[in-house]
Amino acid sequence: MHIQDTHWSTASTASVAATASAVAPAGGAMSTVAGNGRGEGTRPGRTTPLRVDAQRNLEHVLRAAREVFGELGYGAPMEDVARRARVGVGTVYRRFPSKDVLVRRIAEEETSRLTDQARAALGQEDEPWSALSRFLRTSVASGAGRLLPPRVLRVGVAEERSGGAGQTAAARLPQQRPQPGGGELGFVPDGAADDDAGVAELLEVVGRLVERARAAGELRPDVSVSDVLLVIATAAPSLPDAAQQAAASARLLDILLEGLRSRSA
Template sequence: MHVQDTHWSSAAAVAHGGAAVSAAVGGGRPDGARTTPLRVDAQRNLEHVLRAAREVFGELGYGAPMEDVARRARVGVGTVYRRFPSKDVLVRRIAEEETARLTEQARTALGQEDEPWSALSRFLRTSVASGAGRLLPPQVLRVGVAEEGSSGSAGPAGTAEEARVPQQRSQAQAGVGPGELRLVAEERSVLIGVADDPGVAALLDVVGQLVERARAAGQLRTDVSVADVLLVIATAAPSLPDAAQQAAASARLLDILLEGLRSRGA
């Protein structure tokens, strides 16, 4: 797994505080998107940069330099900076796009699969195949370990209530049994900035629904959390030179991880 939070923490500040600079060089949008149509060559360069950024950050993490992105896109680094005035802005753009893609994949699985385990496994297989999980915002993958005897006490992000994703909160308030929500009481996921990021909140909500359905059906281990599921899709098999071997290794790794998530009685 190569997800890193280098160059991420200041992204929000850049996206807001640097809006004036972005407007000057990016056509009025802090995320590098323009409000007026691009020339054909400029649009092509933008697509090359975004594709290259997804590949480079997916392989090396968000710590990879902008020069690597420019090299992969076969454009000058100045071209990259004309569209994205800082690396933070580019990182945020990629993470937002990949978060939206994962959310849509989760919604599709939830809506098209009646059987809970099939829905969850479909989401995992689709997401792993797309590679989007390796580009998730780092804050959704920060998982700590609760100290012994402290389940229900405040964690590094605040209280256990604050660590719950929206779906888990609503179910807890509706009186879902303690067995189904043991993960909520004990999980120490540090979901920094979720309240301010509707895209991340939407992803956590729909994946939470997949997790709760599978757990309620007795098909998922009771200690598996939403963060665990996201960690699975963010985990990649070692890079292999042969594409067929790479695909086989990824499939095999996912089979093993899925087996680890499944309830022993399922």
């Protein structure tokens, strides 16, 4: 599992727009001027649907990015993503003007996926321990932990230190400010407010799972939300053989769940 901050902050809106203009084909049917921080924007007043081949390339790039970043961490180069997607690196940059934009897109989707999985566990399991263990098993099996944004773990730790359970996470999210020298790593990311809301939502729902299991006496009293997220991040090893990976993940998760459970349960 690679949890790292490399290439995490995105460029400013102006920087992204300039890069997009440089790589977009003149007069093409697909506009990549970033209007939402994800490299998906269109020119003002125009909504142009992707051509079939462009949509297919986008899906290939996103799938390849999840695989590459899941295996190598977010520090993996864009060239690796392009090779895995079997497209030219220019095709990747036409959809995602910088690597930071692609990283943010993948991390945002994985955060949303984890939140949905936590909600499903809350809604479909009456027993607190069953709900928590279901969430962990589903999340680990999906491989989402390998793409967990590093800031989620940092915020989870901050939550526990401040005594919160996720309900007010947005107010305590780390603030990102411009840094001297500018450049791709020197600006507040476009769309950061959306990311903060997504992280806060994940922490709130997982916090409910943790509190329920703790109140029922089934979870060790010292286990925190950040501990649960760390289990997800570490119990999804990346192995070359899919069957070995599934077996290793299941075995490791069984051991970790036993460590989380209250001795009196």
